[in-house]
Amino acid sequence: MSLEQEAGALSLPTRGPRRLGRTAALVAVLLAVVVLAVGLGSVTIPPGEVLGALWRGLSGADLAGNDVIVWQIRLPRVAMGVVVGACLAVCGGAFQGVFRNPLADPYLLGVASGAGLGATVGIVAGWPRASIPLVALGAALGAVALTLGLAREGRRFPPTRLILAGVVVGSILSAFSTFLILRGEDRARQVLAYTLGDLGFSGWRDVATVLPYAVVGCGVLVLLGRALDTLGLGDLTARSLGVPVERLRLLVVIAASVATAAAVAYVGIIGFVGLIVPHVVRLAWGASHRILLPVSALLGGALLVLADLLARTTILSQVGVVTTLLGGPFFLWLLRRGRHE
């Protein structure tokens, strides 16, 4: 974290009103994106009909035609987009804070490659579709446990060792996945689709499964916002201010990994949201984690729903492709712009 950002973090109260306006605008954007995404798709449904379908679904009436599309396909898909986007953005923000590394993303400790390996094993072996997320979830958590085990130094978890162990565990697991894909060529497309992230068949049951992990994981991170801010001043300073640095770091890693693992298990590996959203928020709202994390959740949710809308209405067709193709250049533009200011 730069000096400028630290100053920003410490001088927060003076910029309150402007930030509030921006946050209100962001909430409005999220709502607008959700409404847009429910109405648009390979079948366009006018807003009136969307509302009608919502009402019929809530009142327990029989669903038919477009009602089914709105209520059983698009809404859960959009909801999943909000939950997963929020998860990735919050976990990315927390990781960047706790590791004091601007390149940190939610997959830093091997969650993605673990989930990827689990899913690949299941897909190549031809296991039933419903079992894939569970295998992926287990493997993702296993990968983080492995990273933590390898990085441990007595009772401490030094950040550099964590990052290095995460990168290496990730590479090894990815190599295993690649090996399996090559042996099961005819299922390669399914594995690829998973690896690029796909909200395609998200149903209410999937949303309900991911939601508790997301709420608990992200909730813990948001509550730890103030402690994360203190950690930003350096381990020594934080310790002298009474922050239990090691325990805090471990808690953040576990909370973020659980939330990310659940999200990845159900929708695959969606790149870039977790990396760029916290940075964008930091530029506009400042670096205090108490603000950064909840605002990242809003922006991450909106961004992923928008990306998925583009994925299903354009030829880009995979949400992970959209987030990277649009998010990447946008982020670079933002970086350059920031430099000139």
Added chain:
Amino acid sequence: MKTLLTLTAVTLALSAAAGATSYPLTLTDDLGRKVTLKAEPKRIISVLPSTTETLCALGLCDRLVGVDDYSDFPQQVTKLPKVGGLYNPNIEAMVALKPDLVIVSKYGKLVEPLTQAGVTVLAINPETYDEVFSKTLTLGRVVNREAQAKGLVLNMRRDIARVEILTKNAVRKPTTYLEIDPTPYSVGPNSFMGVLLTKAGARNIIPASMGDFPKVDPEFIVKANPQLMLGLDARAAAGRPGWNSIQAVKTGRALEIPKELDTILSRPGPRLPQALRGLARLVHPELFK
């Protein structure tokens, strides 16, 4: 010298009469390369299952000295040395088999290293329905079995027509969704599988504008509400959000494609008529009692 001239004249006369190929033969392959075969190939490696099947259907199974990992028909090719797949081809093994011709697909990166090793490489890659026939003829010319290739194509067309006569007059043609990959991917009407589906007496719900093998938005299929779904069983279909409202699921007309048929269906080769027959049986079981 004179005998050579006479021989050439005789060969030419024969080729005109019986359709024999004269070598050296130069032709443009499916990668747009000009390839010259100095003589009739005797040691052939095929790295495409459909090519393997075509060569065997032309009676040249015994000229194959190696095949890719996926070639498994007819039975006798399973005993041949395996030379890898599209993503992990074993170039050393190919060269060691001393082939005088390797027939590859358009995809993969075999052409350059094999050519550098002094092996003649030809890319023949049928993709559309019509190409299945035209490439069979090309292949026949390459291996000096032009007449047999013409015969094979005639037989295939006749067998296909026999099925079409049955399905053409079917009373009701079900709207159909054919799934080739659960991500989900389907087939457009202009792909060779799509053509077969139509010939089998089904109405494909995928419009030509979506392409030959499009990734499909699940809600599009719900909206299209097909009467028949092929490629996934009823349980898998009903497990997807919103899909239990689809007619095919409600009436129990979501059918898995049997493994054997699925393999034949994915190969643009001489078993096209069998693929069509199998597909027609699924679409119109009442016609095949």
